[in-house]
Amino acid sequence: MWQVVIFYHSDKAGAEFQARQLKKRLAAERRAKFILSDLRERTPKNLSARINLAISVGGDGTLLKVSHLMAPLRIPVLGINIGHLGFLAEAEKQTAARIIRQIFQGQYSLEERMLLKAVLVSKNKLKKNLGIALNDCVIRSYGTGHPIRISAWVENNFLTSYHGDGLIIATPTGSTAYSLAAAGPIVHPHLELFLLTPICPHTLAQRPLLISATHSIKIKSPDAGIFLDGNYAGKLAGELVISKYEHPLMLVRHPHLSYLDILRTKLGWGER
Template sequence: MKKIGIAVNQTKHSAIDVTRKLVQFLEAKSVTVFVDRAAAEKIDRPDIALDILEFQDKVDLVFVLGGDGTLLGVARQLANTSLPILGINLGHLGFLSEAEPEDLPAAVERVLRGDYHLEKRMMLEASIIRNGQILHKDIALNDVGIAKGSFGRMITLSVYVDDMYVDKYSGDGLIISTPTGSTAYSLSCGGPIVSPHTNVILVTPICPHTLNSRPFIIQKDQEIKVEVSAPHNDMGVTIDGQVGYKVEANDLIVVRKSLHSTTLVKWKERGFFDVLRQKLHGSD
């Protein structure tokens, strides 16, 4: 492992200091380092600046400095590559991160000697269709949300799985998530926690207006179609809570497993439920 890229969320406290230290650690180990262009300028190293999309042909692994949101964004940008991603948590919970800033020297050593394993995480592909035409297509690592706007009234969503009618959901919307996203927005809406090693798709209603509306899980290769109905157009589709698209009544949202996946660097001794227990309940 001789070429490593670093993607940085500069809005995080101490992000630039941590970037500078990480570059020093890596270069001291004779590693070729590239840093996303904006952060490279901040540490006065224009000689190692690259756009994140250029990492594909230049590096073997990517360190992401930030929180889960930062990693989600980088994962979408690099989705058509097989580059492994190691998250360094500068955020809060950090479900997707594997190291903390104080662990940098140890994390570098582990990566360089190959003391880790790789986890493939499934992604979703979402298409927004109006009058038979695809308006937008995007991919998500966590989830695809279909919801009313801040001041919009209730919306109704008719859900089909493999063209078979499931049910009609009235309320604030619907979350379609991967197992990786099961600990994110879906969890806060009452969805189940699902091991990321289980490749399934979760469907979780958001504040449903009926008591019999419950989350459900389908196989990874099944396709979900959602028909939108509402007396207003204050609605949207969100991708990982970061990218948004306006939708209108009678639009169709189609969600399926993406052909792309995200590869995460994980320590061998840390299991999913160890991380879950630590992040949600502390270290007890």
């Protein structure tokens, strides 16, 4: 029997209701056991030992939070969108029950998505793990509205010094998020690389750059804050090191629906 945890965020309108309705509807069919988990509260312990599937009920923000919890445990995640765009979600609330039944019957595929990890290295070489991100790490002004200067290295090779509102270091998944709004390119999620997208650079010469994820990115900026998937992670005091996280997120996908299909239907890519 499948063991399933359904995550929701009780601050999001309608999320708890939809999660409870989904559990009630599917539990009656006796194909799986379900656990409900509010992301505002403590996550249930020992999930990796007893869970086959995690379901995220909400928008992309909810799925990002669930990805941080499930990627280290290698538990597949299915996104159910009850928000607006829901680019990462596989199902809408109207089709959720049908798609979950198909999953129980083995009609699904798993798609690996790369995450990044951020480590802050102090002047005394002490390391602090700031966390992981599915979309991006953003370095931007901390507490002021002024442009900042950001120095970047690839491994130990100096890259450049950015001057502007900030810098986005995105994964391929994050290429359709903040980076896209900052004029970055769309990157297919099967590639493993970092996308460096400057935010409002005060020059015509700096444009987005793709770097292999086999390399680490080192950042220094004395007046910057660090944000992982939109959440404040701390002030950049010392050196920030961005590298590929050792475990990918396992996203549950429909076997006959491609990433390019989603680009066209949800982002309107290629429309005239």
